[in-house]
Amino acid sequence: xxxxxxxxxxxxxxxxxxxxxxxxxxxxxxxxxxxxxxxxxxxxxxxxxxxxxxxxxxxxxxxxxxxxxxxxxxxxxxxxxxxxxxxxxxxxxxxxxxxxxxxxxxxxxxxxxxxxxxxxxxxxxxxxxxxxxxxxxxxxxxxxxxxxxxxxxxxxxxxxxxxxxxxxxxxxxxxx
Numbered sequence: 001x002x003x004x005x006x007x008x009x010x011x012x013x014x015x016x017x018x019x020x021x022x023x024x025x026x027x028x029x030x031x032x033x034x035x036x037x038x039x040x041x042x043x044x045x046x047x048x049x050x051x052x053x054x055x056x057x058x059x060x061x062x063x064x065x066x067x068x069x070x071x072x073x074x075x076x077x078x079x080x081x082x083x084x085x086x087x088x089x090x091x092x093x094x095x096x097x098x099x100x101x102x103x104x105x106x107x108x109x110x111x112x113x114x115x116x117x118x119x120x121x122x123x124x125x126x127x128x129x130x131x132x133x134x135x136x137x138x139x140x141x142x143x144x145x146x147x148x149x150x151x152x153x154x155x156x157x158x159x160x161x162x163x164x165x166x167x168x169x170x171x172x173x174x175x176x
Contacts, residue, residue: 026173034168042069042094043176044148046123047168051079066110068095068146077159088154088161095147103127103142110147111140123172137162143174 028036030047038045054073061070073090077083100106107115107129115131117140122128125141125148141148152161 026175028171028173030171034171039071039092040175042071043143043146043174044092044094045173045175047171049077049079049164051077051083053078063093063095066095066098066147068093070094075159075161083159086154086157086159088152088159090161090165091149091151091153093147093149093151095149097142097144097146100142100147103129103140103147106142106147107140120169122169124174125172128169137166139169141172141174143176145176146174148174 026038026040026043026045028038028045028047030036033050034047035050035052036045037048052075055076056074059072059074061072062068063070071092071094073092074087075090076085076087078085095110097106100109103126104117107117116133117129118132120128120130120139122139122141125143127142129140131138131140137150137152139150141150150165152165154161
């Protein structure tokens with residue numbers, strides 16, 4: 001299960017800012033056929049199809065600009081049927097919020113201007129936006145201490161991560 005692998009991976013030693021673990025892991029309830037993905041050190045959790053496996057485990061890497069941690073999942077679907085063996089890459093960036101008052105301010109400073117964004121509901125985020133028309137689906141969530149970015153990569157004929165993850169955005173819990 002992806003969650004076990006993330007718990008073992010944690011944050012990379014020496015990262016510029018490693019958030020303190022929350023006293024309790026995020027409480028996440030998934031529908032039948034889904035599995036919980038929990039990263040307590042980074043303060044987020046969500047549901048994924050139970051047939052997904054992160055081969056080689058999720059990989060974490062410290063980022064400097066903006067300061068944070070990227071968690072990369074090389075996902076293969078082991079479902080029986082048409083999705084069996086299909087794959088994609090999911091990147092979850094957990095970046096320091098810094099002094100940004102709004103999500104739009106943070107994006108302008110750290111990603112750039114000119115993005116077409118629309119407001120979305122993303123779990124218990126304080127604010128959330130989805131990039132419209134980008135090369136890869138990307139969502140931005142503002143939490144008390146972070147900006148979390150979900151970016152999905154899958155080529156034509158591979159696992160449709162967007163179709164799987166977009167309806168699961170409400171399952172996300174942010175605790176830090």
